[in-house]
Amino acid sequence: xxxxxxxxxxxxxxxxxxxxxxxxxxxxxxxxxxxxxxxxxxxxxxxxxxxxxxxxxxxxxxxxxxxxxxxxxxxxxxxxxxxxxxxxxxxxxxxxxxxxxxxxxxxxxxxxxxxxxxxxxxxxxxxxxxxxxxxxxxxxxxxxxxxxxxxxxxxxxxxxxxxxxxxxxxxxxxxxxxxxxxxxxxxxxxxxxxxxxxxxxxxxxxxxxxxxxxxxxxxxxxxxxxxxxxxxxxxxxxxxxxxxxxxxxxxxxxxxxxxxxxxxxxxxxxxxxxxxxxxxxxxxxxxxxxxxxxxxxxxxxxxxxxxxxxxxxxxxxxxxxxxxx
Amino acid sequence: xxxxxxxxxxxxxxxxxxxxxxxxxxxxxxxxxxxxxxxxxxxxxxxxxxxxxxxxxxxxxxxxxxxxxxxxxxxxxxxxxxxxxxxxxxxxxxxxxxxxxxxxxxxxxxxxxxxxxxxxxxxxxxxxxxxxxxxxxxxxxxxxxxxxxxxxxxxxxxxxxxxxxxxxxxxxxxxxxxxxxxxxxxxxxxxxxxxxxxxxxxxxxxxxxxxxxxxxxxxxxxxxxxxxxxxxxxxxxxxxxxxxxxxxxxxxxxxxxxxxxxxxxxxxxxxxxxxxxxxxxxxxxxxxxxxxxxxxxxxxxxxxxxxxxxxxxxxxxxxxxxxxxxxxxxxxxxxxxxxxxxxxxxxxxxxxxxxxxxxxxxxxxxxxxxxxxxxxxxxxxxxxxxxxxxxxxxxxxxxxxxxxxxxxxxxxxxxxxxxxxxxxxxxxxxxxxxxxxxxxxxxxxxxxxxxxxxxx
Numbered sequence: 001x002x003x004x005x006x007x008x009x010x011x012x013x014x015x016x017x018x019x020x021x022x023x024x025x026x027x028x029x030x031x032x033x034x035x036x037x038x039x040x041x042x043x044x045x046x047x048x049x050x051x052x053x054x055x056x057x058x059x060x061x062x063x064x065x066x067x068x069x070x071x072x073x074x075x076x077x078x079x080x081x082x083x084x085x086x087x088x089x090x091x092x093x094x095x096x097x098x099x100x101x102x103x104x105x106x107x108x109x110x111x112x113x114x115x116x117x118x119x120x121x122x123x124x125x126x127x128x129x130x131x132x133x134x135x136x137x138x139x140x141x142x143x144x145x146x147x148x149x150x151x152x153x154x155x156x157x158x159x160x161x162x163x164x165x166x167x168x169x170x171x172x173x174x175x176x177x178x179x180x181x182x183x184x185x186x187x188x189x190x191x192x193x194x195x196x197x198x199x200x201x202x203x204x205x206x207x208x209x210x211x212x213x214x215x216x217x218x219x220x221x222x223x224x225x226x227x228x229x230x231x232x233x234x235x236x237x238x239x240x241x242x243x244x245x246x247x248x249x250x251x252x253x254x255x256x257x258x259x260x261x262x263x264x265x266x267x268x269x270x271x272x273x274x275x276x277x278x279x280x281x282x283x284x285x286x287x288x289x290x291x292x293x294x295x296x297x298x299x300x301x302x303x304x305x306x307x308x309x310x311x312x313x314x315x316x317x318x319x320x321x322x323x324x325x
Numbered sequence: 326x327x328x329x330x331x332x333x334x335x336x337x338x339x340x341x342x343x344x345x346x347x348x349x350x351x352x353x354x355x356x357x358x359x360x361x362x363x364x365x366x367x368x369x370x371x372x373x374x375x376x377x378x379x380x381x382x383x384x385x386x387x388x389x390x391x392x393x394x395x396x397x398x399x400x401x402x403x404x405x406x407x408x409x410x411x412x413x414x415x416x417x418x419x420x421x422x423x424x425x426x427x428x429x430x431x432x433x434x435x436x437x438x439x440x441x442x443x444x445x446x447x448x449x450x451x452x453x454x455x456x457x458x459x460x461x462x463x464x465x466x467x468x469x470x471x472x473x474x475x476x477x478x479x480x481x482x483x484x485x486x487x488x489x490x491x492x493x494x495x496x497x498x499x500x501x502x503x504x505x506x507x508x509x510x511x512x513x514x515x516x517x518x519x520x521x522x523x524x525x526x527x528x529x530x531x532x533x534x535x536x537x538x539x540x541x542x543x544x545x546x547x548x549x550x551x552x553x554x555x556x557x558x559x560x561x562x563x564x565x566x567x568x569x570x571x572x573x574x575x576x577x578x579x580x581x582x583x584x585x586x587x588x589x590x591x592x593x594x595x596x597x598x599x600x601x602x603x604x605x606x607x608x609x610x611x612x613x614x615x616x617x618x619x620x621x622x623x624x625x626x627x628x629x630x631x632x633x634x635x636x637x638x639x640x641x642x643x644x645x646x647x648x649x650x651x652x653x654x655x656x657x658x659x660x661x662x663x664x665x666x667x668x669x670x671x672x673x674x675x676x677x678x679x680x681x682x683x684x685x686x687x688x689x690x691x692x693x694x695x696x697x698x699x700x701x702x703x704x705x706x707x708x709x710x711x712x713x714x715x716x717x718x719x720x721x722x723x724x725x726x727x728x729x730x731x732x733x734x735x736x737x738x739x740x741x742x743x744x745x746x747x748x749x750x751x752x753x754x755x756x757x758x759x760x761x762x763x764x765x766x767x768x769x770x771x772x773x774x775x776x777x778x779x780x781x
Contacts, residue, residue: 015598027607038614158728160749164735263600296600300603
């Protein structure tokens with residue numbers, strides 16, 4: 001088990017290097033620092049001096065890969081590739097274009113993101129599984145067919161509609177909770193209820209439909225017929241036979257998401273004014289702050305790879321037949 | 326009049342030709358025929374297909390672009406013809422100038438007066454602040470109270486024409502298809518509803534704004550209809566870009582194995598570990614920087630917007646191939662272990678022939694299911710991307726841009742709900758139809774569900 005995890009971690013290194021190279025190519029080779037300076041300063045009226053000043057200020061005035069002017073170690077370390085990309089591995093994200101320290105920004109903003117994403121995730125799974133189990137109980141009846149139709153309908157509605165509609169009905173018309181905002185002290189729950197509710201409802205269509213398919217795949221197995229033949233009640237079959245066996249495919253889809261919860265949701269956070277990483281990314285994209293986008297890409301890939309490793313570990317817990325070696 | 330072929334127009338017509346050829350070739354295969362027969366033997370499938378075809382038809386009509394010739398300026402004696410800078414499409418003409426009746430600002434559906442007050446001077450010379458009447462709504466009304474009876478009386482004739490037209494069209498189909506095995510009547514009912522609504526909308530919008538107007542005074546119904554082309558094209562072109570990458574890499578990895586397989590696996594693991602939205606956003610921003618730095622590249626504004634649109638399709642395609650590639654690799658691995666492929670190897674059949682004769686035909690169902698499934702996901706994604714600010718160019722109509730422009734207006738009193746409703750409704754209809762259709766296609770083509778038997 002331990003050896004397996006170490007090996008998986010070692011596998012992660014080339015992938016992270018690949019991510020790093022890809023972002024570097026995108027941000028510095030395709031789009032040279034000069035282009036960036038021009039777009040940050042405004043396309044018209046830029047002088048070569050202004051571009052040079054901007055590059056010096058943001059540390060882009062170095063060669064891309066090899067600095068032949070510096071001797072010794074400086075040949076490699078005093079380049080854009082080293083200062084901007086390699087340092088990501090040490091979680092040193094540098095400063096954003098507006099001069100703020102990205103590392104400290106991220107460590108502050110990750111908690112509001114988690115405060116919204118974690119309840120949405122847990123409640124969402126619980127609701128989806130409950131709904132799906134209920135539908136499976138009425139499998140192959142008219143009720144089942146209509147619920148599936150309703151699921152497809154719910155899936156076909158844009159996420160933006162759920163958010164805008166939820167804000168309009170719950171917050172504006174009924175005035176039950178504030179429309180948006182976040183308060184770290186005291187009544188956080190007041191600001192969290194609506195985003196979580198919207199997130200859960202928006203996910204029911206696709207989620208419950210997916211779980212239903214998984215449960216039905218198990219419901220057609222021989223062991224279910226055997227259980228029914230020996231006189232188990234439908235409830236016992238659902239909870240003791242189908243649910244545990246469907247856990248493996250459920251874990252495959254679900255565990256990988258857990259680490260990425262830290263990243264938050266772009267849409268939910270920006271609509272509800274939650275100062276998390278999602279709105280951080282959105283602001284960065286809108287103000288074309290490539291330093292932040294680069295850091296978030298790196299963090300996102302680390303979290304995703306962590307999720308993959310966690311998925312494998314969770315298999316050993318869910319399925320006694322699986323051994324990691 | 327001078328026809329214009331935008332990049333996206335060219336690509337979409339290419340796609341249509343490719344699809345027609347593809348299905349024409351598949352027609353000979355009896356297995357595929359029975360599967361398609363299964364899809365179309367349900368009423369739901371027929372209705373969904375008709376709705377999808379309506380959207381595709383509108384998108385294609387809206388892709389036939391031209392620039393109008395302008396009247397020669399007075400006093401100038403030249404034979405040179407000047408063309409309008411605005412690009413018009415055949416669809417714009419068919420809607421009877423629905424998009425050319427601009428008001429000053431917001432107005433509600435079927436309203437006679439503007440949504441916002443304005444300072445005007447009345448006949449006595451006093452300055453009055455009141456809701457000004459609209460320029461293009463209820464012009465031949467003597468009394469505003471007659472509005473609804475006027476709408477009703479103006480609806481009768483177009484509905485009659487619509488019924489007549491659909492009767493003619495369906496009659497022709499009935500003559501040829503009545504003995505068929507498929508539930509054509511479900512499609513005919515949908516066609517009749519679509520035709521009647523279309524005729525009614527075109528004629529009534531000459532007198533009223535059916536879905537009101539937006540901030541710039543443009544007709545919301547027209548904008549929602551223009552969004553159809555953007556949505557349909559994005560949904561198909563992005564998949565079209567993604568397919569060759571995913572299929573080539575997946576098949577080579579699964580068939581040749583060894584180091585090729587390692588490289589491909591490494592590529593898609595790396596790509597899928599990057600948060601998709603960030604990768605798309607970064608690529609779009611970089612392309613935007615490129616456009617900004619080379620403004621002389623495009624002669625008219627529409628071409629610039631179109632270049633950004635095509636680039637978005639490419640970016641979406643290039644960033645999203647990993648899922649399909651993984652599926653295809655796994656399936657190819659499985660197929661290349663089967664007896665008939667082994668036998669072909671033993672007979673010394675070349676790699677290219679094995680790939681084209683034995684492997685690729687057995688992957689068609691995966692490709693097909695992905696194509697239909699991705700379509701609806703992409704249409705929904707467009708709205709989100711436009712909200713983030715990395716979507717369609719604001720000068721090009723799209724549902725995402727409409728939602729983005731109107732989302733703050735719900736908080737006004739009274740709320741401006743019609744722009745959002747228009748965009749969400751048109752988006753919902755196509756996504757629902759595509760989702761329902763893709764379910765049926767998957768049921769018919771996926772071997773797993775076919776063996777599974779009774780589940781839907």
